[in-house]
Amino acid sequence: MHQTVNEILKSGVARIDAALERLLPTADTPPVSIHSAMRHSVFAGGKRLRPILCMEAARMVAGQLPRGVEDLGASLEMLHTYSLIHDDLPALDNDDLRRGKPTCHVAFGEAIAILAGDALQTQAYITLGNLQCPPASAIEIVREVAIATGTGVGGDTGVPSGMIGGQVMDIEGENQKPTAELVNAIHRAKTGALITVSIVSGGLYAGGNPDTIARLRTFGENAGLAFQIVDDVLDMTQSSEQLGKTAGKDTASEKSTWPAVYGIEQSQRDADRLITEAFAALSPFGDAAEPLKSLARYLVERKN
């Protein structure tokens, strides 16, 4: 029997938090301000979805959880957290609250927040440089992860665009009428690329062949887009208390969101359809794909 999604999430969080605890400098290591700031944001209660998707992709490909894969997962969480710290800065989204806690610049000041984000990106590559997989896989993971988190034009690996590129499109798209093309491009880049590479890199770590990697990529692209659509819907329908961050900000700033273009009901149907497409890509893996599929189902059915 496979684990339930709640069991996968619970054991995944424990494993990733232990890896992050080990891989990040302790808060009393000098210079203490930046290490405290890095830990403040990394341990603010994240759901560790990207690392857990990474680990379950690796488990599906290898037949068991490969030794050391949690370090790869932790590096993805460091990259996710760095992007949140910089996104929250006054010059960008100017958010005071994240996961129910003060954002990094509120707690530590802007200078340290900027450098803590920088250092989390760097710490991710220190971690990738120490992975326990063959060097040829490790360097391919470095390349894929960097392309996915860049401006989106670093290579032709099938990642449609990169995380920073999505952030820039998001800023530039504010206070413009959102179009379907723009919303699609922003979502695929800003959130989709990192989710996709989390799944793809898990497959690479486990030694997956090119067909397997291509299937994981299709799964990740569809599940990642569905995840972001649900995020947009939750932003419109939930309270700040339920979300642990300021609700309705997307509407207030006329951000390019899926429900702004398609409405809430169509958005939910689109998310369901994308999950069906994601599942189809994993059909050759049969029962072994159940954990990844249950995670994808969870992503579109969650309430915060």
Added chain:
Amino acid sequence: MHQTVNEILKSGVARIDAALERLLPTADTPPVSIHSAMRHSVFAGGKRLRPILCMEAARMVAGQLPRGVEDLGASLEMLHTYSLIHDDLPALDNDDLRRGKPTCHVAFGEAIAILAGDALQTQAYITLGNLQCPPASAIEIVREVAIATGTGVGGDTGVPSGMIGGQVMDIEGENQKPTAELVNAIHRAKTGALITVSIVSGGLYAGGNPDTIARLRTFGENAGLAFQIVDDVLDMTQSSEQLGKTAGKDTASEKSTWPAVYGIEQSQRDADRLITEAFAALSPFGDAAEPLKSLARYLVERKN
């Protein structure tokens, strides 16, 4: 006959600028704002000292310039430029002028400047992920470069501390009386680590053995510290026009500089002594070390 230092610098700049031109997205690639900002800062007239040191270290080890080493050099320049962009931000040094041109946030706004710095760090790892050396060397270069540019506690590779750690120590040390220990630590971390890893990574790219790498590290640590001491002295003695950036800022903010602790004359003697120690580390390479040595000599004799 070896090239003169001016010939090394001139051909090195041309080779690195061509690599950067090829490796960075064009300014008309969407999203155009960030790609324009990245290029604005990368092509603002930098001397390319780190990439040139990298290439000359590789040339010394391999006996000729290894194919594709300019991409490694370009990645080091991207990392150097990202650190300058973030260092110049209002929340950090608040500098309007860099290499005689408006700083990135003055030209493109704070949000894009923060993301352009982020993206240059990412682009460096895309570039390292595509290096034309064996994967085992490439992943070792990723690890060394990331440790050298981090907070300084990522590993025990002999790099004393990391670039971001040095920036934090620098901020925290402002308006305190500078001590010799603090100045030494900041210099080794903030500037020294990236210069050292530029030289070490060139040796790794060329397939250098552990003794060679250790010697390059000693050379880099001594030459890097000498370089920063001379930088501090120039900041006190030259005009803004001569430097292409705001002069005397270190003194104004009571930054922890070498001449603030030791005075200008002793600082110049220290720089000379460090260069002598740097040269000693390269003695087994004989005449092949001449290009690296002439670069080190240039670093302490330059006037801007």
